Amino acid sequence: MVYLLSTYISAYQCLERAFPAGIDQTFCGGTALMLSQTKSALSGQHVLINGAGSPVGLALIDLAKNAGAIVYALSHSSFEKCIYQMGVKEWYPLFRKNEWKAEWRSKMDVIVDTIGDYDNYSSFYDVRASRGRFVRMNTTSCKKKFVPMQGEYTEDFFSVWEDLKGSSMNRMAIDYDIFDSFHEEREVFQKDLAYLHSLLVSGRIKGSVFSRVGFDELAEEWKKVMGGKANGAVVVSPWKD
Numbered sequence: 020m021v022y023l024l025s026t027y028i029s030a031y032q033c034l035e036r037a038f039p040a041g042i043d044q045t046f047c048g049g050t051a052l053m054l055s056q057t058k059s060a061l062s063g064q065h066v067l068i069n070g071a072g073s074p075v076g077l078a079l080i081d082l083a084k085n086a087g088a089i090v091y092a093l094s095h096s097s098f099e100k101c102i103y104q105m106g107v108k109e110w111y112p113l114f115r116k117n118e119w120k121a122e123w124r125s126k127m128d129v130i131v132d133t134i135g136d137y138d139n140y141s142s143f144y145d146v147r148a149s150r151g152r153f154v155r156m157n158t159t160s161c162k163k164k165f166v167p168m169q170g171e172y173t174e175d176f177f178s179v180w181e182d183l184k185g186s187s188m189n190r191m192a193i194d195y196d197i198f199d200s201f202h203e204e205r206e207v208f209q210k211d212l213a214y215l216h217s218l219l220v221s222g223r224i225k226g227s228v229f230s231r232v233g234f235d236e237l238a239e240e241w242k243k244v245m246g247g248k249a250n251g252a253v254v255v256s257p258w259k260d
Contacts, residue, residue, distance in 0.1 A: 027215050027224065028208070029156065030078035033195045034061065034086070035211075037129045037152045062087030065126050067146065069113065070133035072098025075156070079131055080105040081224050091123060113139070120145045127151050140185035147188075154193045 038060050066083045070076045071092035083090050084106050092102050093113045102110050111119040116139075123146040130143050132155040143153060201208050218224045 026074040026078045027082070027219075028200075028212055029075050029195070029197050030082050031211055031215055032197070032200055032208075033079065033131050033154050033156060034082060034129075036154050036193045036195050037061075037131075059086040061129070064088050064128040065091065065148070066129045066131070067091045067093070067123070067127040067143075068131050068133070069093045069139065069143075071102050071107070071110070073133055075133050077101070077105060078224075079133070080107060085218070085223055088129075091127070093119065116142050125149065129154070132156070137185060137189070140188040141181040144184035144188050152193060153188055153191055154195060156195055 061083060064087075066088040068076055068079045068083070068090065071080060072094035076092070076094065080090050080092065080102065090105075090107045092107045092110045094102060094110070096112045099110055099112075109122070111122075120142050125146065125148055127143075127146045128148050128151050130147060130151060130153045132139070132143070132153070135155055147153065215224070
């Protein structure tokens, strides 16, 4: 239940944000993304997840795969193995931009960015399909909104074009903030959480837990998380022996 609140609810609602209310009843107001009786709006869609090695990124892969999407991933190189184990179609390390841009040009129907680095936006523009949607997790631990980097003035045509592409992605971005969701859409939040719990109980989703530790072990586990060595959530149990 811990990782439903900390990771899966964010991942699920990010995917919901990719489709306006009413486009498909499987995506509206807390109803199921993955109902077996109904074709999901994500079925057959090409979905790119940036920051796929994080706990939320892995949850995004799990949910998108369950919804019938074809999933692609970008992350730090250390997460390659665990991401492929989740069943993605293709993975690249984020820094190899020229390669994944060439491979995925104009292909992605949905792009979910869990990192929020404006320097990647022009590359997302290149891989986005003509009617593709871009969702970003627009919050930090101190609840600051994403602010795009302001580049210096330049007359270089290539730099200007790259900045225009990045600005275009910034304008079309659909922002997700879990705090806003919880406070402003409480009923939907509760329905989504209940649905995710039903998926967990039925075994359709399986949260990736890297470790379970007590408070006395948290500092060491945090170093692993920050070092890119934790391929899942760290569950802290104050009562752990």
